[in-house]
Amino acid sequence: MAGIGFTLQKLFREDYLSLRVRAYAYASFIAAGPWILSVGSIALINFLLQRLGGVDDAERQLFVVTVSYCFIFSQILSGGWQLSVIRYLADHFYLNRLEVVTPTFTGISRLVLALSAVASVIFFWNSPLPMLYKLGSAAVFMLIGQIWLAMIFLTAAKSYKIISLAFLAGGAVSVGGVLLLLHHPLPFASHGQATNLLLGFGLGIGVTATMLALVLLRSFPAREESNPYGFLHYVDKYPSLLAVGFFYNLGVWMHNLIIWLGPSGVRIERTFTYSPLYDSSVFLANLTIIPSLVLFVVSVETQFYDKYKVFYGYVTNGGTLDMIKRAKTRMTEVLWRELYRVTKIQGILTLFFLIACQALLERLGLQKTMIDIVRMSALGALLGSLMLINILIMLYFEDRKGAAWTAGIYFALITVLTITLLPLGIDYYGFSYFLGGAGAYAWSGLRLLRFLERIEVHTFISQSILYREVRGWFTRLGEKAYRWF
Amino acid sequence: MKIVLLVEGSYPYVSGGVASWIQMLVSSMPEHEFEIVAVSSSRKEVSGYKYKLPGNLTRIHDIFLMDYLELEEGKRPRLTKEEARACLDWFAFREGSEAALPLIGDPSRLGSPIAFMKSEIFWEFLVDSYTKEMPGYSFNAYFWAWRSMYLPAVFLLQQVYPTADLYHSVSTGYAGLIASSLRMKHGTPFLLTEHGVYAREREEEILQSAWVDPPFKKRWIDYFYHLSKGAYRAADRTISLYGGTHRIQRELGVPEERALVIPNGIDYDRLFRLPRETGESGRMIFGALVRLVPIKDIKTLLYAARLACQDIPHMQLWIMGPTDEDPDYYQECLALTRNLGLEGVVTYTGKVPIDEYLPKIDVLILSSISEGQPLAVLEGMAAGVPWICTDVGSCRELLEGRDEHDAGIAGYVVPPVNPEAMARMMIKMEKYPQERLYMGQAGRRRVSSFYRIDQFIEAYRKLYSEVVT
Numbered sequence: 001m002a003g004i005g006f007t008l009q010k011l012f013r014e015d016y017l018s019l020r021v022r023a024y025a026y027a028s029f030i031a032a033g034p035w036i037l038s039v040g041s042i043a044l045i046n047f048l049l050q051r052l053g054g055v056d057d058a059e060r061q062l063f064v065v066t067v068s069y070c071f072i073f074s075q076i077l078s079g080g081w082q083l084s085v086i087r088y089l090a091d092h093f094y095l096n097r098l099e100v101v102t103p104t105f106t107g108i109s110r111l112v113l114a115l116s117a118v119a120s121v122i123f124f125w126n127s128p129l130p131m132l133y134k135l136g137s138a139a140v141f142m143l144i145g146q147i148w149l150a151m152i153f154l155t156a157a158k159s160y161k162i163i164s165l166a167f168l169a170g171g172a173v174s175v176g177g178v179l180l181l182l183h184h185p186l187p188f189a190s191h192g193q194a195t196n197l198l199l200g201f202g203l204g205i206g207v208t209a210t211m212l213a214l215v216l217l218r219s220f221p222a223r224e225e226s227n228p229y230g231f232l233h234y235v236d237k238y239p240s241l242l243a244v245g246f247f248y249n250l251g252v253w254m255h256n257l258i259i260w261l262g263p264s265g266v267r268i269e270r271t272f273t274y275s276p277l278y279d280s281s282v283f284l285a286n287l288t289i290i291p292s293l294v295l296f297v298v299s300v301e302t303q304f305y306d307k308y309k310v311f312y313g314y315v316t317n318g319g320t321l322d323m324i325k326r327a328k329t330r331m332t333e334v335l336w337r338e339l340y341r342v343t344k345i346q347g348i349l350t351l352f353f354l355i356a357c358q359a360l361l362e363r364l365g366l367q368k369t370m371i372d373i374v375r376m377s378a379l380g381a382l383l384g385s386l387m388l389i390n391i392l393i394m395l396y397f398e399d400r401k402g403a404a405w406t407a408g409i410y411f412a413l414i415t416v417l418t419i420t421l422l423p424l425g426i427d428y429y430g431f432s433y434f435l436g437g438a439g440a441y442a443w444s445g446l447r448l449l450r451f452l453e454r455i456e457v458h459t460f461i462s463q464s465i466l467y468r469e470v471r472g473w474f475t476r477l478g479e480k481a482y483r484w485f
Numbered sequence: 486m487k488i489v490l491l492v493e494g495s496y497p498y499v500s501g502g503v504a505s506w507i508q509m510l511v512s513s514m515p516e517h518e519f520e521i522v523a524v525s526s527s528r529k530e531v532s533g534y535k536y537k538l539p540g541n542l543t544r545i546h547d548i549f550l551m552d553y554l555e556l557e558e559g560k561r562p563r564l565t566k567e568e569a570r571a572c573l574d575w576f577a578f579r580e581g582s583e584a585a586l587p588l589i590g591d592p593s594r595l596g597s598p599i600a601f602m603k604s605e606i607f608w609e610f611l612v613d614s615y616t617k618e619m620p621g622y623s624f625n626a627y628f629w630a631w632r633s634m635y636l637p638a639v640f641l642l643q644q645v646y647p648t649a650d651l652y653h654s655v656s657t658g659y660a661g662l663i664a665s666s667l668r669m670k671h672g673t674p675f676l677l678t679e680h681g682v683y684a685r686e687r688e689e690e691i692l693q694s695a696w697v698d699p700p701f702k703k704r705w706i707d708y709f710y711h712l713s714k715g716a717y718r719a720a721d722r723t724i725s726l727y728g729g730t731h732r733i734q735r736e737l738g739v740p741e742e743r744a745l746v747i748p749n750g751i752d753y754d755r756l757f758r759l760p761r762e763t764g765e766s767g768r769m770i771f772g773a774l775v776r777l778v779p780i781k782d783i784k785t786l787l788y789a790a791r792l793a794c795q796d797i798p799h800m801q802l803w804i805m806g807p808t809d810e811d812p813d814y815y816q817e818c819l820a821l822t823r824n825l826g827l828e829g830v831v832t833y834t835g836k837v838p839i840d841e842y843l844p845k846i847d848v849l850i851l852s853s854i855s856e857g858q859p860l861a862v863l864e865g866m867a868a869g870v871p872w873i874c875t876d877v878g879s880c881r882e883l884l885e886g887r888d889e890h891d892a893g894i895a896g897y898v899v900p901p902v903n904p905e906a907m908a909r910m911m912i913k914m915e916k917y918p919q920e921r922l923y924m925g926q927a928g929r930r931r932v933s934s935f936y937r938i939d940q941f942i943e944a945y946r947k948l949y950s951e952v953v954t
Contacts, residue, residue, distance in 0.1 A: 315624075315625060316625060317625075318623030318625060318626065319623065319624065319625075320620060320621055320622065320623065320624055321612060321615055321616070321620065321624040322620065324624055454608075457603060457608050458603075460625070460628050461599065461602060461603040
């Protein structure tokens with residue numbers, strides 16, 4: 001995510017309203033990305049299937065849970081690598097070494113595919129579901145993972161248009177496929193409807209994944225001479241980036257995973273456990289923070305980038321201390337102003353949602369407890385997204401340690417609080433998400449404040465004295481993998 | 486007793502003046518145990534010992550200055566206000582601030598060098614100095630200058646050093662800095678011997694160098710004077726080899742009662758027995774006992790040989806010394822030899838056993854631009870060979886005598902980097918063989934009276950026991 005917003009500045013210089021709208025739409029893809037898409041698709045599928053009728057309730061549930069699992073776990077498995085890969089690509093773009101892109105995509109794809117395959121086998125080992133269904137869901141699981149990976153690369157290449165196109169086309173094929181297979185189902189021995197639904201949905205996912213991969217291969221030179229696992233070196237070089245990626249993605253989902261094991265958890269087909277009540281509440285609540293991420297990408301990055309560039313320009317290109325300090329003041333002023341603006345707008349929107357959701361959700365027929373969970377989770381989502389913004393800013397200033405600590409605190413707080421609050425029952429659902437987000441957000445805010453106060457000190461002291469090659473476990477793994485595969 | 490010698494950029498990795506002196510000192514005092522702290526620039530620049538280590542030299546502790554580049558952030562400072570002030574006084578080159586050295590050298594107090602530079606108090610000090618010194622100049626450049634000035638020093642001070650009954654540093658600079666700190670920390674006596682004047686040498690180097698950004702030259706020069714003066718104040722005795730350096734040391738602040746002169750000494754009894762095999766008709770061999778490095782200014786010697794060989798038929802010039810220390814310079818000398826058409830005149834013998842070669846040499850030449858008290862000159866004098874030396878270090882004192890009680894000249898002194906003057910003396914030497922004989926005698930007499938190894942060793946033996954008890 002980091003660094004991509006800068007190109008948007010160009011987009012926004014053109015004063016057309018339509019252009020502006022398009023850029024906002026693209027920006028939401030970049031910032032909120034996989035996470036929003038997951039939540040959105042599951043909500044949409046659920047809604048459509050319920051409206052459509054004619055689908056057996058148990059079959060629908062099985063299908064929806066399968067897809068949720070695919071989204072959640074693919075994101076944890078592939079999202080963790082995201083920042084390391086982005087940093088690797090950014091550094092190589094800077095050196096104009098575009099030829100690493102295709103091999104790197106191949107490398108990370110294989111890695112995540114292998115991890116996903118192992119995870120699928122372990123997960124389905126004792127499951128009574130038919131083999132065909134298991135294979136189908138494993139395929140969807142892996143394809144979704146590939147989509148998240150391709151998006152990292154394509155946003156780096158600014159192919160926003162093609163990403164939207166691929167999702168639209170994939171969505172259309174999914175809907176079409178599902179409708180077609182519901183009316184003319186293929187004869188499966190058991191779980192016929194669920195398998196047909198999965199198949200139809202999988203077709204769309206396949207279309208999206210294929211389109212993204214094709215565009216990717218076409219946009220970058222396809223010379224294969226560099227090591228596809230070279231990015232693993234960056235895991236050794238910046239282990240904190242891997243930590244940020246995994247802790248953040250785990251933190252976002254951890255409270256769901258733990259609550260599944262509680263009394264509200266439902267187990268179906270002796271395979272999937274989930275909490276219909278909690279999961280849909282959280283999914284819904286998470287959708288409320290799309291504006292903040294869009295606002296951050298557009299407003300903070302475009303406003304702030306110029307000032308940021310001036311500051312680092314003075315630091316490295318012979319500015320006097322006075323110039324550096326003045327640039328720092330201007331930069332931090334803009335940053336705080338923009339952060340305040342994002343917080344204010346999103347805060348108002350969330351507040352509005354908190355008030356409105358009572359009437360809105362009751363009309364949709366939701367229970368009181370669920371509305372409470374939605375409200376609490378909306379606050380949790382708000383704090384989580386503000387925390388994510390702080391993490392991204394820390395990464396701009398190379399405070400990787402601060403970013404890793406924030407993500408680690410987020411994950412730890414949510415895990416511990418969810419476990420602690422679980423025995424208190426349903427009235428306390430959503431509290432851990434809220435409190436974890438609040439704690440991590442507060443910590444990140446203080447860290448950022450203190451870090452920026454002495455940003456010039458940190459910047460000078462951290463200038464590495466000498467380039468030192470870090471070779472660790474991941475680097476060696478990458479080299480071995482290159483030799484074997 | 487256990488004596489730790491602190492040596493910078495010399496023994497046992499480099500052969501030549503200071504290193505031979507150390508080898509001589511250590512092997513002549515088998516009753517004491519010696520350890521060496523060898524400060525070198527970087528791991529890459531040292532290769533193999535150039536000396537066979539004497540049995541009483543039990544350990545060599547290597548310290549590599551450039552290892553500071555690998556420093557990590559590490560521990561945070563834990564200094565009281567007064568302690569921090571004392572440390573900053575040292576960083577500000579304040580007189581008498583070396584009492585803070587043990588504090589700077591203690592990572593549990595000062596913190597790691599990097600963390601200390603990051604600390605608020607140091608950063609304020611840095612910004613303050615910058616604002617006073619050059620507020621209109623690139624802060625980044627200023628910061629890097631500070632970094633390369635202070636990080637190595639703090640890094641050195643924070644290394645672990647052996648304990649001893651006596652620390653003996655063979656220069657000021659970084660070795661002297663370490664010794665000063667150890668003196669402050671343990672109260673162990675500290676002797677300082679300077680062959681040249683370290684701060685002066687650095688000053689000349691910095692003024693001529695291209696790698697120091699001109700606005701920072703003054704600061705760097707001041708820095709090395711700061712190191713030297715600190716060592717002068719901390720040392721129990723400061724020893725020079727001859728009057729010239731003694732006077733400069735006194736000017737720079739060595740108290741009179743702690744300053745003394747102990748000249749070099751060489752193995753007179755062996756060398757004076759060497760026969761003179763010169764005098765074959767028509768043959769004239771000039772020799773140079775010298776490492777092939779720029780400071781020895783071999784090129785001036787070659788130009789002088791070019792001029793002299795027009796007047797001296799069958800002249801030979803033997804350049805006797807290791808060529809591997811600065812291979813580029815050696816190649817340059819070879820090329821110059823060819824360009825001057827001196828292939829038939831000049832021979833590069835490499836390192837040779839001097840006892841075999843000295844008897845055949847008619848006149849020895851030293852063309853250095855900088856020297857302390859060169860052992861080679863003393864050895865040549867002991868063997869009865871007359872000299873032509875540039876007027877550097879203690880050469881004039883060696884060839885012409887210290888005072889009126891020490892009469893007789895053992896050779897000619899010429900200005901450095903002056904091939905014509907050197908060639909004139911070479912021709913003069915060739916013309917008057919009787920003079921040469923007389924000069925050889927004068928040289929032998931002088932060495933036997935003042936520069937014998939037993940005198941030199943005895944002086945140090947006495948000094949050691951005097952400062953330790």
